[in-house]
Amino acid sequence: MTDFTPTPADRFTFGLWTVGNTGRDPFGEPTRPPLRAPYIVEKLAGLGAYGVNLHDNDLVPIDASAAERDRIVAEFRQALSDHGLVVPMATTNLFSDPAFKDGAFTSADAQVRAYALQKTMRSMDLGAELGAHTYVFWGGREGTEVDAGGKLLSALGWFRDSLNFLAEYSEAQGYGYRFALEPKPNEPRADIFLPTVGSALGFIGTLDRPDLFGVNPEFAHETMAGLNFAHAVAQALDAGKLFHIDLNDQKMSRFDQDLRFGSENLKGAFTLVKLLEDSGYDGPLHFDAHALRTEDEAGVWAFARGCMRTYLILKDKARQFDADPEIQAALAEYHRADEELAALSRFTPENAASLKERTFDRAALGRRGLGLEHLDQLTNDLLFGIR
Ligand code: GLT
Ligand code: MN
Ligand code: MN
Numbered sequence: 001m002t003d004f005t006p007t008p009a010d011r012f013t014f015g016l017w018t019v020g021n022t023g024r025d026p027f028g029e030p031t032r033p034p035l036r037a038p039y040i041v042e043k044l045a046g047l048g049a050y051g052v053n054l055h056d057n058d059l060v061p062i063d064a065s066a067a068e069r070d071r072i073v074a075e076f077r078q079a080l081s082d083h084g085l086v087v088p089m090a091t092t093n094l095f096s097d098p099a100f101k102d103g104a105f106t107s108a109d110a111q112v113r114a115y116a117l118q119k120t121m122r123s124m125d126l127g128a129e130l131g132a133h134t135y136v137f138w139g140g141r142e143g144t145e146v147d148a149g150g151k152l153l154s155a156l157g158w159f160r161d162s163l164n165f166l167a168e169y170s171e172a173q174g175y176g177y178r179f180a181l182e183p184k185p186n187e188p189r190a191d192i193f194l195p196t197v198g199s200a201l202g203f204i205g206t207l208d209r210p211d212l213f214g215v216n217p218e219f220a221h222e223t224m225a226g227l228n229f230a231h232a233v234a235q236a237l238d239a240g241k242l243f244h245i246d247l248n249d250q251k252m253s254r255f256d257q258d259l260r261f262g263s264e265n266l267k268g269a270f271t272l273v274k275l276l277e278d279s280g281y282d283g284p285l286h287f288d289a290h291a292l293r294t295e296d297e298a299g300v301w302a303f304a305r306g307c308m309r310t311y312l313i314l315k316d317k318a319r320q321f322d323a324d325p326e327i328q329a330a331l332a333e334y335h336r337a338d339e340e341l342a343a344l345s346r347f348t349p350e351n352a353a354s355l356k357e358r359t360f361d362r363a364a365l366g367r368r369g370l371g372l373e374h375l376d377q378l379t380n381d382l383l384f385g386i387r
Pocket of ligand 3: 138182218246288
């Protein structure tokens with residue numbers, strides 16, 4: 001048993017933009033003052049986090065001079081080293097500036113596409129300077145409202161060319177980045193390219209260096225599309241492509257809420273934590289979420305503590321699940337292995353012939369109850385804390 005206080009060994013990370021979120025939304029002004037990056041580092045370290053992630057412009061304003069940039073980066077590095085935090089992931093802001101209003105790598109304007117490459121190379125330089133090994137691409141503006149613009153096919157080609165270019169840049173510079181594509185179905189665009197984990201996985205296969213690319217799935221984004229996040233993560237794991245993960249929570253079919261992890265869909269969060277722990281995923285556990293707009297700074301740190309605490313409690317629940325004899329008996333009843341049939345299911349002409357001849361008791365198979373109601377209630381009881 002533990003008191004669920006995180007330590008860096010738990011690999012929890014937050015973005016500067018997450019705990020630094022000021023509560024602005026499309027209808028209202030900020031409700032909290034901005035927090036300085038070195039202060040965020042100090043606070044996150046105090047809470048037991050492992051690292052902090054950033055977009056280039058979370059740290060360095062887009063119009064900073066070279067001298068200003070160097071001063072800001074030096075101060076940030078000092079804070080990291082004073083407080084023992086690392087920067088495992090970096091990314092580029094290719095969405096805030098009006099230049100990117102119709103996309104960055106998929107803008108119909110060649111100048112915007114070239115500027116996006118330049119901005120990303122500079123941001124990759126910054127990430128490498130801070131020690132990042134994972135580079136995320138969230139194509140928030142890569143999409144359309146007006147498909148009569150006729151860029152559907154060319155946009156994917158432009159996107160591919162840009163990613164191929166940046167992978168070569170990383171290799172040429174010796175940065176050794178692993179790139180993680182982050183899908184989202186919509187918002188801020190009406191339709192975003194590569195809307196789901198499945199689409200991103202398919203696209204990766206078309207790149208020059210698919211080995212360098214994986215995905216950064218986000219709980220909220222698959223949920224917005226009405227999909228099951230744990231299933232998406234399982235597919236990424238199966239493909240060896242879970243390079244990073246954005247943990248948060250979300251109600252289905254709404255705007256991107258980026259809620260505190262586990263605050264909305266506790267059972268979905270449990271399924272996910274168990275999956276991640278069972279899979280041996282050993283990358284960062286990144287919370288891409290923010291405190292509600294109702295909160296002051298104290299609420300921000302309560303939010304951050306809550307994300308990590310919920311993960312650790314669910315991790316402990318997963319351990320209890322594995323150790324619970326009644327749950328394990330229900331699982332054993334559900335999973336029926338058969339060694340002879342497993343051998344027969346490996347193709348040889350003889351196995352195929354033998355399988356075709358075999359008699360199965362189809363009616364008995366249909367009659368068998370699987371015990372899933374019982375198993376699911378046991379799981380609920382475990383989550384309620386009464387087992
Ligand atoms: C933005 C978005 C997130 C992405 C971030 C990385 S930025 O906050 O909503 O889902 O992960 O670019
Ligand atoms: Mn989100
Ligand atoms: Mn995200």
